[in-house]
Every structure is written in structure tokens, then in C-alpha cells.
Amino acid sequence: MAEERIRAVFADAGAVGLLHAVPVGAGTTIPAGAGRTAPAGAGRADPGEPGTAGLTEPRAREVAVGADEPVVLASVFKVLLVLEFARQVAAGQLDPRERVRVTAADRLGGWGTAGCADDVELSLRDLAFFAMSVSDNSAADLLLDRVGLDTVRLLTQELGLTRTRVVGGPRDALESMLADVEACDEREFAVRYPALPEDRKRRMAVLDPLRTNAGTPRETTELLRLIWRDEAASPEACAQVRDLMSRQVFRHRLASGFPGDTVIAAKTGTLPGLHMEAGVVGYPDGRCYAVSVFARTRELTVTGPEVDAAIGAAARIAVDFLRDAGL
Numbered sequence: 001m002a003e004e005r006i007r008a009v010f011a012d013a014g015a016v017g018l019l020h021a022v023p024v025g026a027g028t029t030i031p032a033g034a035g036r037t038a039p040a041g042a043g044r045a046d047p048g049e050p051g052t053a054g055l056t057e058p059r060a061r062e063v064a065v066g067a068d069e070p071v072v073l074a075s076v077f078k079v080l081l082v083l084e085f086a087r088q089v090a091a092g093q094l095d096p097r098e099r100v101r102v103t104a105a106d107r108l109g110g111w112g113t114a115g116c117a118d119d120v121e122l123s124l125r126d127l128a129f130f131a132m133s134v135s136d137n138s139a140a141d142l143l144l145d146r147v148g149l150d151t152v153r154l155l156t157q158e159l160g161l162t163r164t165r166v167v168g169g170p171r172d173a174l175e176s177m178l179a180d181v182e183a184c185d186e187r188e189f190a191v192r193y194p195a196l197p198e199d200r201k202r203r204m205a206v207l208d209p210l211r212t213n214a215g216t217p218r219e220t221t222e223l224l225r226l227i228w229r230d231e232a233a234s235p236e237a238c239a240q241v242r243d244l245m246s247r248q249v250f251r252h253r254l255a256s257g258f259p260g261d262t263v264i265a266a267k268t269g270t271l272p273g274l275h276m277e278a279g280v281v282g283y284p285d286g287r288c289y290a291v292s293v294f295a296r297t298r299e300l301t302v303t304g305p306e307v308d309a310a311i312g313a314a315a316r317i318a319v320d321f322l323r324d325a326g327l
Contacts, residue, residue, distance in 0.1 A: 005317050013309070014306065015304075017066075017314055018293070018295075019217055021321075021322060025229075025288070070209035071214060071215060072206070072212055074206075074269030074270060079241070083233060084155050086236075086240040087237045094146070098146075100121070100123070100127060102121070102138055112130040112135075134249055135248075140170050160222075162219075164219050164220075177205075177206055221278070224290040227242060242265055242280075245280075252308045253308045254281070255312065256311075256312035257314070258316055271302070273301065275295045275307050278291070279292075287327075291318060293311045
């Protein structure tokens, strides 16, 4: 079975992986207690173990490995953020050309404006571009300030993502990490963190789905399906999100598992010991598949080529299973 092969791929990479994959055009069945109801016309799931897929409808329409387990979203949260931005632009509530200045006080470190040495001025739509293309945390934080944290929370409710929770932006996550390590800034964090015992590192709030931005693999693919079917917002807003996701520069996870003639639009997320990516894989025959993969490694590192490759390999196994089923 595909699920057993997927578990083995992650075990070989020294990780535990959770995954959900579904055709973009197909309805998914939400198990009882998962906080969602099945789409009209969908059959009932067999009363088997949650997180497994079978060969009969409707379970054959998905591949699920721990798909209803809570997971930390990390930067995958930025898909929700940019979707809300695109919705407000389409509604005329925001001017995408509005200028924003990124100062030293805004810089959180990392890629894009977050790592610049000097102040940068750019538009709101360029903040969205940097947040998605290089996972710019400063850009995402400033964009969140503009669209509003409460509106992003309301968005999850409107879309029926009842197990997806948004508690804050990148700055909130950084401040949480500093507090957990009792560091006053990133430099002190870099000194203190390596010396911490392993169990204390694992207790950090940013690694706990009960205390940070979180969701489930199934709800993450549902979000992608809604965006790709123009059901998460207006067609204009959904198209903007799809375009921004297609511009992500990182190709070492999902994309590593698929041939060159596929088109992949996705968003990565990374924290110590957590590697993830959610996206849509499009084939030349027009069929598309939403896939979300969340891996937890034994070692609390942010680099791990083996687990990154496993994410791509597991996603490919799942999509091949769906394609072989004629979906």
C-alpha cells in the first residue's frame, strides 16, 4: 500500500512523516470528529482507522498518512496570509501599490528584506511576493500588520478550516523562541540554544501545535483545493495566490520527487526538527494534485537533505497512487 511505502521512506530518512494528497478536482471525505462535513454527494468513509486510504470510494480518492493529526504550520501559514491579502485587494479594500518601509526594527533575519543591511521601501504586493517566493519573514509580518491578524483568523472560519489556528505572525514566533531560551535577542539565542538539553528544546512553543500556528495535513490540502478551484475567494484573488506560490524558489522538497514536465506551486516551512511543504502538482495532461507533507526529524536541525528528499519521494508515491487509480 502507498501508506506503508510512505512511512518507510520517512523512516529511512530518520523522520516521521504525515501526508495528505488528493486530486484538486475531487471531493475529500472528512472523518467523523475532524471538524468538517463531507461535500454534497460524497459517500461516507469506511469506519476504519483514521489516516489510512483504501481502494474503494471515497477513500480511494485520497492518500492519507496521519492526515488528521495536528501539525505546526510554520511558514506554510503564509498561504493563508497572502490569500487574505489577495481577497482584500480584489475587494478594493487595499491598494497593492501602497508603499511600505522595512526598517531595522522590522528585520527578523533570513531571506529577502528580513536580511537586508539597509532600509527598503516596496509595495504591499511586493511584500506578498517576497513572503511567498523566499519566505521573507519581515515581509510577511508587515503584510500581516496591514491585512489584520483577526481577518486571517476569520478567513479560516469562513473556509471551514475548523482545525486550523492562527495565533500570530513571524515576529510572534521569534519572540516566543527568545522567551523559551531566555535570550534577549537573536545573537544571545544563537549562543544559548545549542547548549540547551534536548528535552527543553523540544518543549519550545513554536514546535507545539497546541501553542502556535497549526492545522492538519488534510485541512492544508483542502485550502489548496479551494484556491485552485476559485472557491477560496474571487477568481482574480485565487489566481494571484496561485501565481505567487508558483514563484517559490525552493525546489529541494516536493519538486525533488517529480519529473521536469510537472508544474509545482508550493510553500515550504522549516523549524528545528520540522520540515514541511504544501503545494499543487500539475501534469501535462491537465490533472492536478494537492499535497501536504509534514515531517518531524529525530535531530532538532533546520537542515536535512535526506528528509527533504523524502518529502519529495513520499509526495510522488502518493500522487502516483492517485494517477494509477485514474484520478
